[in-house]
Amino acid sequence: MATILIVDDRITNRTIFAKIAASVAPDVVAIPFENPLSALQWMAGHDADLVIVDYKMPQMDGAVFTRRVRAIPKWSDIPIVVITAHDDRAFRLTALEAGATDFLHTPIDHTEFKTRVHNLLKLSLHQRAMRGRVEALAQELRESEISHNRALRDSRERLAQVIDTIPALISACDREGRCIFVGAYQTDLTGLDPAQLPGDRTAVFGETHRLRHNILDQQVLDTGRPISGVEEEILDRHGEQRVFTTTKSPLRDGAGEIVGVLTTSIDITERKRAEERLAFLAGHDHLTGLPNRSFLHDRLRHELQGGDVGFALHFIDLDRFKGINDGLGHYFGDQLLRAVADRLRASVRPGDVLARLGGDEFALLQTGASTEEEAAEVAQRINRALDAPFQLEGKAVAVNASVGIALYPRDGLTTEELLQNADIAMYRVKVASGHGYAFFTEDMLCRARDSISLQLELREALQKEQFVVHYQPQFDLISGEIIGVEALLRWNRPGVGLVTPGSFLSVAEESGLILPINAWVLREACRQAVEWMVGTAPPLRVAVNISPLQIQRENLCNLVMDVLEQTGLPPYLLELELTESILLQQAEAAAPDLQELRRRGVHIAIDDFGMGHSSLTHLKRIRVDRVKIDQGFIADMHKAGSNDLPIIRAIINLGREMNIEVVAEGVETEEQARTLREEGCQLVQGFLYSRARDPKDITRMMKGEAS
Numbered sequence: 210m211a212t213i214l215i216v217d218d219r220i221t222n223r224t225i226f227a228k229i230a231a232s233v234a235p236d237v238v239a240i241p242f243e244n245p246l247s248a249l250q251w252m253a254g255h256d257a258d259l260v261i262v263d264y265k266m267p268q269m270d271g272a273v274f275t276r277r278v279r280a281i282p283k284w285s286d287i288p289i290v291v292i293t294a295h296d297d298r299a300f301r302l303t304a305l306e307a308g309a310t311d312f313l314h315t316p317i318d319h320t321e322f323k324t325r326v327h328n329l330l331k332l333s334l335h336q337r338a339m340r341g342r343v344e345a346l347a348q349e350l351r352e353s354e355i356s357h358n359r360a361l362r363d364s365r366e367r368l369a370q371v372i373d374t375i376p377a378l379i380s381a382c383d384r385e386g387r388c389i390f391v392g393a394y395q396t397d398l399t400g401l402d403p404a405q406l407p408g409d410r411t412a413v414f415g416e417t418h419r420l421r422h423n424i425l426d427q428q429v430l431d432t433g434r435p436i437s438g439v440e441e442e443i444l445d446r447h448g449e450q451r452v453f454t455t456t457k458s459p460l461r462d463g464a465g466e467i468v469g470v471l472t473t474s475i476d477i478t479e480r481k482r483a484e485e486r487l488a489f490l491a492g493h494d495h496l497t498g499l500p501n502r503s504f505l506h507d508r509l510r511h512e513l514q515g516g517d518v519g520f521a522l523h524f525i526d527l528d529r530f531k532g533i534n535d536g537l538g539h540y541f542g543d544q545l546l547r548a549v550a551d552r553l554r555a556s557v558r559p560g561d562v563l564a565r566l567g568g569d570e571f572a573l574l575q576t577g578a579s580t581e582e583e584a585a586e587v588a589q590r591i592n593r594a595l596d597a598p599f600q601l602e603g604k605a606v607a608v609n610a611s612v613g614i615a616l617y618p619r620d621g622l623t624t625e626e627l628l629q630n631a632d633i634a635m636y637r638v639k640v641a642s643g644h645g646y647a648f649f650t651e652d653m654l655c656r657a658r659d660s661i662s663l664q665l666e667l668r669e670a671l672q673k674e675q676f677v678v679h680y681q682p683q684f685d686l687i688s689g690e691i692i693g694v695e696a697l698l699r700w701n702r703p704g705v706g707l708v709t710p711g712s713f714l715s716v717a718e719e720s721g722l723i724l725p726i727n728a729w730v731l732r733e734a735c736r737q738a739v740e741w742m743v744g745t746a747p748p749l750r751v752a753v754n755i756s757p758l759q760i761q762r763e764n765l766c767n768l769v770m771d772v773l774e775q776t777g778l779p780p781y782l783l784e785l786e787l788t789e790s791i792l793l794q795q796a797e798a799a800a801p802d803l804q805e806l807r808r809r810g811v812h813i814a815i816d817d818f819g820m821g822h823s824s825l826t827h828l829k830r831i832r833v834d835r836v837k838i839d840q841g842f843i844a845d846m847h848k849a850g851s852n853d854l855p856i857i858r859a860i861i862n863l864g865r866e867m868n869i870e871v872v873a874e875g876v877e878t879e880e881q882a883r884t885l886r887e888e889g890c891q892l893v894q895g896f897l898y899s900r901a902r903d904p905k906d907i908t909r910m911m912k913g914e915a916s
Contacts, residue, residue, distance in 0.1 A: 211330055212256065215241040216248045216274065217263040217292070226261055226292075229319055233327050245274045252284060258333040259326065260289045264300045272300070272307040279308040286336055288329040292317070298487045305484060312483070335375050342367070378443075378453060378474035381460055384430060386423050389469060398445050426470040429457050433467060441474070452481045494565040496543055497550035505564040505572055509624040512576065512617070519579035523588060524613040524631035525553070527569035528643035533606060534569075535761065545606060548599050556594040557587070572631070581616070581648055588612045588646035611638035612646035620649045633657045640719070663716045666702070671725055675701050678733050679901040680751070682910065683872060683894045686886050691911060693750040693784065695894065696734035697901045698726070723756045724763060730754075731769070735776040735783060737904050741911070742782065749911070752784040752814060757791050766802040769811060780810030784835065788816050800831050807832060814872075818860060836864060840875025840895070847880060854884070861890050 213230045217223045220243070227239035240257075242248035245268055248260075260278065264271035271291040278284045291304040291312045301312050311325060379392035425436055435458040443451050453474035460469040492504035500508075512520050527549065534542035546569065553571060557563050562574040573591070578584045591612055598605040613635025621627040634649040636657070670676055680694035700708050710717075717723040734751045742748040759765055773780055785806065791799055807813050814835040838860055842853040857873075864871035873885050876895030885893060899910070 210236045210238060211258045211334060213237060213239045213259045213261065213326070213330070214248055214252070214257050215239055215261050216245050216266075217241070217261075218243055218266045219263070222263060222292075225317070226322075229317075229322050230259075230261065230326055233323055233330065237330070245269050249274075249277055252278070252281065257287065258337065259330050260287060261292065261326070262289065263292045264304060270300075271309070272303040275304060275307040275309050288333050290325065290329065298491050302484065302487055302491075305480065311480070332376065339375055377476070378455075379472070381469050381471050382422075382426055383469040384467075386419075386426065398443075398451075422472065425455075425457055426472075429459055429470045430467060433459055435459065440477075443474075451476060451478045453477065497547055497565050499550055499554070499571075500562055500564040502564065502566045505562060505566070505574065506624055508562050508574055509627065512574065513622070513624065517618075518577070520617050521575040521578035521584035521587070522615045522617070522627045522631045523573040523575060523584070523591065523646075524615075524628070524635040525571040525573065525591060526611050526613075526635050526639060528609045528611055528639065530569035530608055532761065533608065537604070537606075541601065541604075544601050545599060545608065548601065549595065549608065552594045553591060556590050572628070578616070581614075584614050584616060584648070585646065588614060592644065592646065609644035611635050611643045613638060613649065614646060615649045630654065640715075660716050660719070663713060664720045664722065667713060667717055667720075667722050667726070670700055670702070671722070671729065675703070676726065676729060677701055677707075677903070678730055678737065679903055680734075680737075680907050681894060681901040682899045682907065683752075683892060684898050686882065686891050686893055691749065691907075692892065693752060694907060695752040695786070695901075696730060696737075696754070698730050699901075718756065718758060721758065721762075723758055727754075727756050727759060728768060728772075732772050732776065735772050735778040738782055739776050739778050740904075741908065742778070748782055749907075750782050750784055750812065752786050754786045754788075754816065755791070757788070760791055760799045760802070764802070765799075766805045769806055770809065773811075780806075781812070784812040784814050786814045786816045786837070803831055807834070817874075833869060835870040835872060836860065837872045837874050837894075838890075843873055843875045843881055843885075843895070844877075846884065854888075857885075857890070858888050861888050865889065 211234065215223050215226045215230065217226065223241040223243065227241050230239040231237050240251075242251070245262070245266055248262075262271045262274050266274075269277075271293075275289050275291065278287065278289060288310040289308065291301070291309045292315060293301050293304070293312055294315050304312060310329060313322060313325065375392065376394055377392070378395040378398065380395060381389040383389055421441070425439065429436060435456060437454075437456040439455040439457075441453055441455060443453055445451055454477050455472060455474040458471045458473075459467045460471045462468045492500060492507075494501045509522070512518070530542070530545070533545060546565075550563075550565065550571070553563055553573075557573060558575075560576055562576075564572045564574075566572055573587070575584060575587050578587070591610060595608060595610050598607045600606075613631045613633065615621055615627045615631035615634065617627060620630045630649040630653075633653045634647045637653055638645050638647045677699045679697050679699050681697055682691045683693045683695065684690065685692050698710050700710075700713060702708050714723070717726055731753050734753050738749060738751040755765070759768070769783070769785070772778075773783065785803075787799070787803075803813055812834040813831070814837060815833050816837050817839040818836040838857055842857050845851045846853045846857060861871050863869070870892060871890055872892040872894055873881075873890050874894050876882055876885065876893045876897050878897060881895075882893060882897060902910070
């Protein structure tokens with residue numbers, strides 16, 4: 210019967226591992242322990258053949274547990290398997306250093322688990338058999354009354370039988386360095402005929418091997434103490450390099466005198482490969498195989514130690530990758546990242562370091578670059594490498610890069626400074642529409658600091674309720690009545706006063722703060738609309754602007770319906786205004802939510818209509834209730850040589866044909882209003898009728914108390 214200990218603080222893992230372990234063979238018994246201390250206490254008085262332990266446990270981790278087990282003489286060679294997660298590279302190295310025999314990754318592959326347990330159990334049972342037989346042999350030698358030479362000869366023969374069953378290199382030499390015996394595993398590894406082995410071990414592995422082992426043997430003979438943990442590389446008969454860990458122990462006769470040295474070498478080739486793989490993964494990205502951030506930091510520090518030798522650091526961020534990743538899935542996104550890495554790898558010099566920092570961010574350390582011209586040439590090469598679309602699973606995908614460049618020593622003297630400044634330069638490229646490169650300048654740092662400061666102010670504005678909503682009325686040109694309002698955000702900025710979004714909207718978008726801000730505006734506008742619905746008649750429809758970021762990162766339908774339910778506003782009194790950029794760039798992602806909201810009664814409007822070159826194409830995809838003519842057309846409609854009036858006329862006719870309401874924005878003169886009325890545009894909005902007002906002013910206007 211074979212006994213396997215399962216040590217894991219989670220009952221689910223213990224149950225699963227115990228069942229799989231018990232299924233290896235009919236006579237296998239799996240004993241689970243929740244507490245590693247309890248397992249150690251049990252092991253003090255019982256025997257086991259294999260230990261499977263989880264690395265992360267509350268009382269002691271797998272490495273400490275392994276070290277405690279190894280400190281017990283009778284458990285010094287029991288196989289120990291440590292369970293770790295895929296990304297626990299440092300933990301696995303620590304476990305191996307503590308004496309772990311092997312490790313398994315979670316989630317556990319059941320087939321791999323059974324195979325490794327079977328193999329290690331077999332080795333453990335062999336080791337136990339060897340210990341038993343050696344102990345029996347020693348007992349026989351002590352009790353034997355035969356001559357010393359006969360006892361030694363018999364012990365060799367019996368030990369040889371034991372050795373031949375063990376998958377390890379086992380041999381013995383006498384005090385003169387002559388080879389007494391060699392195990393079958395060793396002769397099989399070398400391909401030598403056991404009957405033809407000479408007394409000198411030189412013929413087994415060569416002169417270098419003989420000299421090294423003679424020195425170690427002499428140390429054992431001189432001190433009478435064993436030597437363990439000596440690693441050596443050996444070529445097998447197939448020419449393959451293998452790694453062994455060697456232990457040497459004194460070989461004693463019946464009188465206790467040292468007559469030779471017993472050498473045992475266990476094959477740790479697979480373990481060494483695993484350690485090398487772990488070391489590689491510690492400095493490389495598992496997805497692309499490129500060096501990672503840690504590796505890049507080390508290389509940068511090395512370059513900085515070079516003193517005055519200049520270099521360039523390129524910070525590379527992919528444009529539009531998030532939309533591709535979200536729209537086509539993470540598996541497709543991973544394939545794209547690998548393909549991008551391959552192209553970038555092919556476009557850089559062998560001596561440079563291309564690294565993946567994480568997500569869709571890469572970096573290139575261009576060594577020996579002392580001028581902007583040299584760095585610009587490489588940045589252009591990076592952009593050109595990504596120009597051609599990627600063909601992945603039958604889809605053509607286009608992705609470009611924004612590249613920021615920092616030069617050493619001009620733009621920084623530390624790793625952190627150079628990465629930060631290259632990142633800032635990259636960000637300026639991305640803000641300016643991407644697909645290009647820029648060198649870091651000091652004014653960029655100032656703008657970045659201003660942006661960070663503004664972000665902090667905006668967060669504080671949300672917490673301290675410094676935002677307010679004003680409302681600009683929309684009028685019916687025929688009746689003169691207010692038919693709706695557009696909610697417009699204002700910030701009561703301390704020390705400045707009321708400011709419009711133009712001064713902070715870009716920072717809010719870039720930082721993602723636009724999401725909680727817009728959610729607050731939506732909730733406040735709906736709350737106010739309910740208040741007007743109760744206090745005035747007829748009720749007003751309120752229009753709220755939607756950010757492209759809300760389409761990308763949020764479930765817009767859930768957000769809107771939650772707000773309507775919380776505030777009690779009927780869906781038909783809410784209108785969501787989308788910019789044409791959403792219509793043109795995110796139609797596929799936006800369509801499901803918008804159509805579902807429209808089905809539930811929420812109105813959908815397109816703001817700044819007419820500015821996008823393919824607006825009409827996407828109107829077939831997303832049904833809307835209203836379009837708002839961009840105020841730029843209204844402002845220039847009467848200018849000499851302007852073509853804006855025919856465009857306005859076309860939009861009005863389009864709305865009539867598609868049964869879509871048309872609103873003219875930015876109406877500021879009586880002449881504009883008269884022309885719009887003549888062209889058939891009934892709904893208007895602009896300073897001619899009213900600026901954006903606070904809710905109290907709108908209430909008075911609805912009651913006829915103010916114009």
